[in-house]
Amino acid sequence: MNDSAAVIEIRDLRYAISGRPIFDGLDLKIARGGVTAFMGPSGTGKTTLLRLITGQLVADSGSIQVAGSDLCSLSRSELYALRRRMGMLFQNGALLTDLTVFENVAFPLREHTRLPERLVRDLVLTKLQAVGLRGAAQLMPGELSGGMTRRVALARAIILDPEILIYDEPFVGLDPISKGVVLRLIRRLNDTLGLTSIVVSHDVREISSVANTVFLLSGGKVVAHGTPQELRSFPSEIVQQFMGGLADGPVPFHYPAGDYYTELLAREGVA
Amino acid sequence: MARRTSHTLNMGTGLFVLLGFAALFFLTTQTTNRGLTIGSRPHYDVTAKFDNVGDLKVGSPVSMSGVEIGRVVTIDFDLKDYKALVVMRLDSKYSKIPSDSDASIYTQGLLGGKFIGLTAGGAETYLKDKDHIDFTQSAFVLENLIGQFLASFTKSATPAPEKPK
Amino acid sequence: MKTLQELWNSLHAALVEIGAMVRFLVRLLIVAPRALVRFSLVAEQIYNAGALSLVIIMLSGLFVGMVLGLQGFQLLQRFGSEEALGTAAAIGLVKELGPVITALLFAGRAGTALASELGLMRATDQLSAMEMMAVDPIRRVVVPRFLGGIIAMPLLAAIFSMIGIYGAQLVGVQFMGVDSGSFWSQMRSGVALVDIREGIVKSLAFGVACSLIAVYEGYYAVPTAEGVGRATTRTVVTSAVVTLFLDYLITAMFL
Numbered sequence: 001m002n003d004s005a006a007v008i009e010i011r012d013l014r015y016a017i018s019g020r021p022i023f024d025g026l027d028l029k030i031a032r033g034g035v036t037a038f039m040g041p042s043g044t045g046k047t048t049l050l051r052l053i054t055g056q057l058v059a060d061s062g063s064i065q066v067a068g069s070d071l072c073s074l075s076r077s078e079l080y081a082l083r084r085r086m087g088m089l090f091q092n093g094a095l096l097t098d099l100t101v102f103e104n105v106a107f108p109l110r111e112h113t114r115l116p117e118r119l120v121r122d123l124v125l126t127k128l129q130a131v132g133l134r135g136a137a138q139l140m141p142g143e144l145s146g147g148m149t150r151r152v153a154l155a156r157a158i159i160l161d162p163e164i165l166i167y168d169e170p171f172v173g174l175d176p177i178s179k180g181v182v183l184r185l186i187r188r189l190n191d192t193l194g195l196t197s198i199v200v201s202h203d204v205r206e207i208s209s210v211a212n213t214v215f216l217l218s219g220g221k222v223v224a225h226g227t228p229q230e231l232r233s234f235p236s237e238i239v240q241q242f243m244g245g246l247a248d249g250p251v252p253f254h255y256p257a258g259d260y261y262t263e264l265l266a267r268e269g270v271a
Numbered sequence: 272m273a274r275r276t277s278h279t280l281n282m283g284t285g286l287f288v289l290l291g292f293a294a295l296f297f298l299t300t301q302t303t304n305r306g307l308t309i310g311s312r313p314h315y316d317v318t319a320k321f322d323n324v325g326d327l328k329v330g331s332p333v334s335m336s337g338v339e340i341g342r343v344v345t346i347d348f349d350l351k352d353y354k355a356l357v358v359m360r361l362d363s364k365y366s367k368i369p370s371d372s373d374a375s376i377y378t379q380g381l382l383g384g385k386f387i388g389l390t391a392g393g394a395e396t397y398l399k400d401k402d403h404i405d406f407t408q409s410a411f412v413l414e415n416l417i418g419q420f421l422a423s424f425t426k427s428a429t430p431a432p433e434k435p436k
Numbered sequence: 437m438k439t440l441q442e443l444w445n446s447l448h449a450a451l452v453e454i455g456a457m458v459r460f461l462v463r464l465l466i467v468a469p470r471a472l473v474r475f476s477l478v479a480e481q482i483y484n485a486g487a488l489s490l491v492i493i494m495l496s497g498l499f500v501g502m503v504l505g506l507q508g509f510q511l512l513q514r515f516g517s518e519e520a521l522g523t524a525a526a527i528g529l530v531k532e533l534g535p536v537i538t539a540l541l542f543a544g545r546a547g548t549a550l551a552s553e554l555g556l557m558r559a560t561d562q563l564s565a566m567e568m569m570a571v572d573p574i575r576r577v578v579v580p581r582f583l584g585g586i587i588a589m590p591l592l593a594a595i596f597s598m599i600g601i602y603g604a605q606l607v608g609v610q611f612m613g614v615d616s617g618s619f620w621s622q623m624r625s626g627v628a629l630v631d632i633r634e635g636i637v638k639s640l641a642f643g644v645a646c647s648l649i650a651v652y653e654g655y656y657a658v659p660t661a662e663g664v665g666r667a668t669t670r671t672v673v674t675s676a677v678v679t680l681f682l683d684y685l686i687t688a689m690f691l
Contacts, residue, residue: 080570084570090564094561095561112571156569
């Protein structure tokens with residue numbers, strides 16, 4: 001019973017991009033319901049992890065179970081069927097630029113269902129109302145601000161009533177007001193629609209206010225997990241560096257390089 | 272898909288496709304002999320036999336005093352007298368052509384295609400459908416002409432046929 | 437030895453590219469019947485590839501026809517057969533210049549637009565977003581653009597040829613004084629249906645090639661500003677070379 005409560009379960013995940021290992025034996029479980037956050041320094045493969053969970057990338061080894069099915073064993077059509085139960089919000093919204101806001105939100109309905117136009121309209125307006133953009137229905141994506149774009153994308157992601165909603169860096173490049181709006185939406189949608197939400201971000205303050213559970217990734221592994229409060233007092237240098245936002249620590253300030261002094265001298269020698 | 276532009280979109284697409292097919296229609300009917308000019312209009316057929324039709328083709332024009340009055344519809348070989356049998360379809364508008372008229376094959380320009388030219392005779396009766404033109408003159412074939420010229424040239428080899436000044 | 441190695445490398449790269457493109461074509465063809473069912477998507481792309489290229493095609497057709505009229509007149513006059521101008525212009529346009537120049541203009545106008553549009557969709561995650569909405573971007577985005585290009589090309593080529601013939605007529609008959617009657621009648625006896633068929637076959641083949649190259653380059657563009665730029669450049673260059681190569685091949689086939 002305990003196992004079925006986990007919506008996503010990853011065991012011993014290994015994945016490398018052109019020989020450079022990104023994940024090296026990653027294990028994690030995400031329980032049904034609640035908001036789960038993946039955090040970690042830039043370049044630790046948080047977005048890659050999302051792409052693996054959604055089947056856009058295929059793991060080198062290990063298993064990824066989503067909603068009870070093993071991603072590696074799914075055919076293309078089974079994967080598509082699974083994806084209809086997931087919604088994903090891309091970093092920049094990824095709205096289709098040649099369609100209006102209304103048509104963007106209606107897009108999954110038009111592709112997957114044959115609902116009468118009237119019902120489509122009602123559903124789309126309901127979702128747009130939920131993100132507060134019913135009035136912008138006839139605008140084109142190019143006419144929206146960054147925050148509005150993301151809210152439209154959010155309306156589109158929930159139009160098919162998914163079980164899992166995935167946010168890829170939802171706060172990047174937003175002003176404080178828009179950040180507040182997105183935060184409130186994440187929380188409210190999660191609670192009213194009974195979703196399991198997964199948020200990838202490195203904004204410690206925002207995540208602390210919204211996440212139930214946080215996984216801190218570094219060096220291809222989960223280095224810590226727990227509630228935001230637990231992580232603040234986690235006895236590990238790297239967790240402290242990240243949560244506290246310190247410039248230097250286990251994640252070094254300098255990109256790996258040879259000895260500074262030697263290199264300066266060597267360059268002089270060449271000249 | 273964007274609903275607000277779908278009307279102009281349909282219009283533009285329709286217009287383009289229409290224009291495209293109109294152009295295809297133009298090319299197939301107006302630049303080739305598959306034209307619809309004769310065939311729909313009242314017409315009558317006459318035949319003529321030639322020793323040599325050269326590169327006369329089905330669809331080549333038939334003219335009189337330079338005016339196009341019909342087209343060649345079939346070119347066949349008659350095994351009985353070893354001649355080319357040509358059927359011409361003439362416009363009924365030109366129905367009073369004397370029955371003793373003669374048909375010759377000419378060339379349009381120096382490099383152009385062949386066509387049949389009719390020259391009016393003096394008879395009181397006129398050509399009717401399925402009539403036959405008896406007097407014909409074959410195509411002017413360049414090789415034959417050169418051959419004749421060379422033959423006459425070698426025959427009278429000693430005195431030059433023409434002295435360049 | 438080093439140049440040999442480089443030669444082999446570029447040959448190898450070219451082979452890989454050709455193979456990938458052919459496999460992409462097969463993938464498109466498999467999906468094509470299902471994409472045709474939603475014809476409104478294809479019609480939209482016929483508009484983008486065809487109707488929007490109309491002005492450039494018509495203008496170019498007019499000028500090419502006028503040049504043909506002028507050059508053809510000068511040349512034919514030397515042999516005293518200016519009347520053959522209609523035939524010369526029509527054959528040249530229908531069999532050769534119409535399909536080829538249309539394909540080159542198509543690559544420059546519609547091909548680059550296709551490649552950069554798909555490349556930008558890739559760069560802004562629109563294609564991934566479709567994947568995530570369980571919509572196959574090949575079927576929803578790529579195939580309609582591919583089919584639209586194939587349908588638009590022969591129509592554009594026909595329009596080009598038609599306008600070109602009128603351009604040649606304008607110069608030959610109106611300016612140079614060739615007899616209008618013999619211009620058209622000689623054209624009619626000189627142009628056979630097989631010539632027009634050759635032109636249509638060519639423009640269909642060019643349509644497949646240019647559309648395929650454009651969507652392939654766009655779909656697999658490196659998702660950066662530089663990558664999209666390179667994809668559009670490659671679209672034009674590859675389309676032009678492939679068009680001229682196919683032109684030779686098809687011309688030889690029809691002899």
